[in-house]
Amino acid sequence: DTVLTQSPALAVSPGERVTISCRASESVSTLMHWYQQKPGQQPTLLIYLASNLESGVPARFSGSGSGTDFTLTIDPVEADDTATYYCQQSWNDPWTFGGGTKLELK
Amino acid sequence: EIQLQESGPGLVKPSQSLSLTCSVTGYTITSGYDWSWIRKFPGNKMEWMGYISYSGSTNYNPSLKSRISITRDTSKNQFFLQLNSVTTEDTATYYCAINYPGFSFAYWGQGTLVTVSS
Numbered sequence: 651d652t653v654l655t656q657s658p659a660l661a662v663s664p665g666e667r668v669t670i671s672c673r674a675s676e677s678v679s680t681l682m683h684w685y686q687q688k689p690g691q692q693p694t695l696l697i698y699l700a701s702n703l704e705s706g707v708p709a710r711f712s713g714s715g716s717g718t719d720f721t722l723t724i725d726p727v728e729a730d731d732t733a734t735y736y737c738q739q740s741w742n743d744p745w746t747f748g749g750g751t752k753l754e755l756k
Numbered sequence: 757e758i759q760l761q762e763s764g765p766g767l768v769k770p771s772q773s774l775s776l777t778c779s780v781t782g783y784t785i786t787s788g789y790d791w792s793w794i795r796k797f798p799g800n801k802m803e804w805m806g807y808i809s810y811s812g813s814t815n816y817n818p819s820l821k822s823r824i825s826i827t828r829d830t831s832k833n834q835f836f837l838q839l840n841s842v843t844t845e846d847t848a849t850y851y852c853a854i855n856y857p858g859f860s861f862a863y864w865g866q867g868t869l870v871t872v873s874s
Contacts, residue, residue: 651819683860692851692867698860736802740859744817747802 652676654737654748663756667725670751672737674718681741684713684722686733687750693736697722729755758782760852760865768846768872774839778852778865779832786810786830790855793826793837795848796867803848807855808835842872 653675662668672682680700685693695704697713700720712723724731732755737748764776778791785791792807806816808826816824820839828835839846849869853861 681859683858685861692864693861694864695860695862698862699858702858704862734800738802738804738860740855743815744819745804745859747804750800750802 651744652678652739652742652746654739654746656735656737656748656751658749659752659754661754661756662727664729665726667723668727668753670722670724670735670753672715672720672722672748674720674739676742677717678739678741680716681739682713682715682720683738683740684711685736685738686731687736688733696735724753727753727755731755758854758863760854760863762850762852762865762868764850764868764870766869766871768842768870769874770843770872771841774837774842774846774870774872776837776850776852776868776870777834778836779834780854781833783854785828785833785835790815790859791826791828791835792853792855792861794851794853794861794864796851797848805837805839844872846870847872 655673682700684697687693701713734750734752736750759781761779768774790807790809793805796802823840825838849867851867853864
């Protein structure tokens with residue numbers, strides 16, 4: 651299976667720029683997607699196909715990358731962005747998720 | 757707007773079968789796309805379990821292939837998850853979701869917690 655590796659946690663101050671990384675154990679082309687999940691809620695799609703902003707998602711969120719290295723950027727970070735962020739690939743079967751990055755605001 | 761809603765027992769005994777229903781509104785499941793089950797374990801690990809396509813074909817995660825079945829009732833616009841021979845390691849929050857766009861998951865149900873315990 652394709653393993654997606656994310657840093658477990660990050661802490662930033664409101665107004666700063668934050669990058670969340672996701673590294674794949676093998677190429678996933680650009681079939682990488684990003685989700686935000688808050689406690690007690692279902693995940694929300696932020697970015698699909700590496701760099702496409704889902705409808706209704708603020709333009710503060712952006713995605714980049716291809717192959718094995720991907721980044722989700724939030725600029726500027728707001729207090730409401732406190733959440734866990736997951737990457738997910740759909741290039742290789744079975745589809746897999748990263749372990750999640752917990753974003754905390756200072 | 758597409759909406760999905762999971763339902764089913766919240767407690768299942770070890771060795772029994774887990775059965776969940778996903779009811780879909782706002783879109784007909786035979787019109788297009790694939791319809792997935794995903795679970796999130798305690799501790800945050802997430803696992804895609806499998807999907808049923810709009811045509812009725814299925815694709816399962818090989819880690820579950822001997823235990824999982826995804827079916828549908830097109831008259832009710834519902835699809836179902838059955839997971840056999842469950843153990844405590846199957847305790848998780850189970851979500852249904854649509855594979856859209858680009859094989860991402862733009863729409864999810866709210867999730868249902870299933871605990872496997874005697």
